[in-house]
Amino acid sequence: MFLALFIGGLIGYSFGRFPGLLIGAIVGYILAKALAHKLRQGIFRVQSQFLESTFSVMGAVCKADGVVTQDEIQVAETLFNRLRLSGEQRETAKAAFRRGKEDDFDLDNELNLLLRVTRGQSALLQMFLQVQVSAVGADGEVHPAEHEMLVHIARKLGIPEAQVDQLEAMLRGARSGTAGGGPARGQQLADAYKVLGVSESASDAELKKAYRKLMSQNHPDKLAGRGLPESMREMAEEKTREISHAYDVIKDARSSN
Template sequence: MGIMGKVVGGAIGFALGGPLGAILGATFGHAYDASNQLDRTGFVDSPMSHTESSQFTFFVATFSMLAKLARADGRVSQAEIDTIRQFMIYDLNLPPESQQIAMNIFQTALDSPQSFEEFASQFFGQFHGQPQILQLMMDILYRVSVADGELNAAEERILTTASRIFGIDDSHYRSHASATKESDTDRYYKLLGCSRSDSEETIKKQYRKMASDFHPDKIIAKGLPEEFVKFANDKFKDIQEAYEAIKKERRFS
């Protein structure tokens, strides 16, 4: 059972403060007390474990930030709503109950007074010591932003804002704006954080690090919700595919 199933089923309680707590309170119909004392992660006293709290933050933050991404150009089209639903179904494999909760969070966040920056900052407060989790959130934001085949200026500004708050070099994401002009192998190098001029040993070392950092079991233990297992597996497969393609091109074992 994923983290949202546990909450709905009453297996655990929750108390989330900060801007994400405001979204959560409105979504679930709970009163939100802004005077609650928060710790640096944005949580008030809660019966959840630290891992469950992290998973909960990731889930709520994902669909809150995606809402502001969709609203970046001032309007939200039906095509963008459909993109979010497709992401839930095909990229995440969310069960119907979790899809409904995710869409409720998304709809609540769309017209909320909280900004993307506020959501991203609270997310960073929870995961600032876990760069893999921050990277996965960037991957999610990017994947949804280009689902229609292009990256518009408003979406690119959101990605740049996220990368600044998360402390991530955004050159990888900015480069995707012209991805159609690159070869597959060029993209593979960028996915591994390498360049064509790197030595075989450097590439191997970087691959081993990324394969370890992004192993699904490891990042789930760090706070990735169970609902995002498929996304984590896909990321891991992309890393392996990139390395195998580079090995084949450069003919090393």
């Protein structure tokens, strides 16, 4: 706002000295207010479409294996609470979820709408994909048909297919927590490498670089500035915790060798 006043005043002063300075400052203020209003409208539109698409696609993905389980319905209900949706928003989300379960639901069209409104911002789209993976993994497993749909969604959104494996690994890591040794520990370590998107042969420097890049890309403040609904901040924070956990698992494993 101050910058707009300064620039407007400076331009006005160059044409009309002090009267021009005053007029230029006023014009700059009006333009700044109009721009701020337009930006707020744009972010609101992104947030509204993001939530609408989140729950409609969730309904479609949950039905991919032929049946929507009670666990998957419970995840949707839990999300309503976690996102602190208002009564009206909750009803909109429920309607979207039901719409996604319909046989004639146009998945690709819904994804195209999401792509347009988010302008293809990868961090937002990855958060969208994360929510879908969490939903279908609610019953303890990701059915092959659900996995294939998740891969289709990723491709449609321009997200590498490996991101689906990464998010599924993140989901398993969140469940396993600090589970003990043996095969379970080996799976946890393998999943940790998938979460960070590096191979087990990566150097410590490469590992740290991948970790810092993911933490920067998924910072809740950055995502909010790009249109992520404030109600989804908790999920963004959860993802950064899971990334940190994966990094700690790998560091602990390497230090013990």
